[in-house]
Amino acid sequence: MPKTIINRPKVVLVTGGGQRVGAAIVRQLHTKGWIVIIHYRYSAQAAKDLALELNQRRAESAFCLYANLDNIEEIHALPTQILALTGCLDALVNNASTFYPTQIGEASLEDWDDLMSSNARAPFFLSQALNHLLQETGGSIVNIVDIHAQRPFKQHTIYCMAKAALQMMTYALAKELAPKVRVNGVAPGAILWPEANSASAITTDTQQQILASVPLQRSGCPEDIARTVSFLINDAPYITGQIIAVDGGRSHTLGLE
Helix, strand or coil: CCCCCCCCCCEEEECCCCCHHHHHHHHHHHHCCCEEEEEECCCHHHHHHHHHHHHHHCCCCEEEEECCCCCHHHHHHHHHHHHHHHCCCCEEEECCCCCCCCCCCCCCHHHHHHHHHHHHHHHHHHHHHHHHHHHHHCCEEEEECCHHHCCCCCCCHHHHHHHHHHHHHHHHHHHHCCCCCEEEEEEECCCCCCCCCCCCCCCHHHHHHHHHCCCCCCCCCHHHHHHHHHHHHHCCCCCCCCEEEECCCHHHCCCCC
C-alpha cells in the first residue's frame, strides 16, 4: 500500500510552470491546497513572480526550481532537491514543451534533438527519476500531450512525432507504474496561440481556419487545461492510462491538415 502521511498538504511539480498554461495549472492546484514546485529553465522572473504571488496568499506554499531538462544529470539531481524543499512529492505534471514548425527540406538535427528532448525524452526520464517518490505517496503523473499526437499538423512533423511518443509513454507507464501511481494525459487543442514574434507563430488566416474546424467555434483558455489536470490529479482515483482531449470537439472532426 502507498505510504500515507496524515494532515499534510500535497506537493506537485509542474515543469514549465512559470507562464502560460503551466502557470494556470500551478494556480489551479494551489487553490486546491497543494504546495506547488514551479520548474523553470528560461522564465526565471515569471516563475519567481508567481511563487511570490502564491506565497503571499499562503506562506511557504510555492517554490521555484531551476533545471535544464535536456541535461540528464540535472534530472537525476531533482529528487534530492525536491526532498530538500518539501520532503515528498505527490504529483508530476510534464508540461514543459518546445513547439515550432520543421518543414521537410529545412528540418535540422538540432530541431530533432530539441523537439524530441522537450516533448518526449525529458518527460520520460523525469518520470523515471521521480517514480520512487511518487510510489511512496501513491501519486500521479499528468502529461500535457496534444491533439496532434494523433492527427498531424502540417509542417510540424517532428513535433507531432514527439507528442505521439509522449502519448504512448502515458499508456505504457500507466501499466508499468500501477497499481500505486496513476498516469494520464491532457491533449489541448486551440488554447493559446504562440507569441506573434516567435518562431512558432501562426498566421491569422491559419488561426481562423483552425477555429472554423472547432465545433464550439472558439478557442479555449489555459484554465480549461488546468481544471482538467486538477480533475485527473484530485478527483479521478480510478482513472489511469487515459488522455482527455480539451479542444472544443476539434479532434473528432480533424482531418490531415
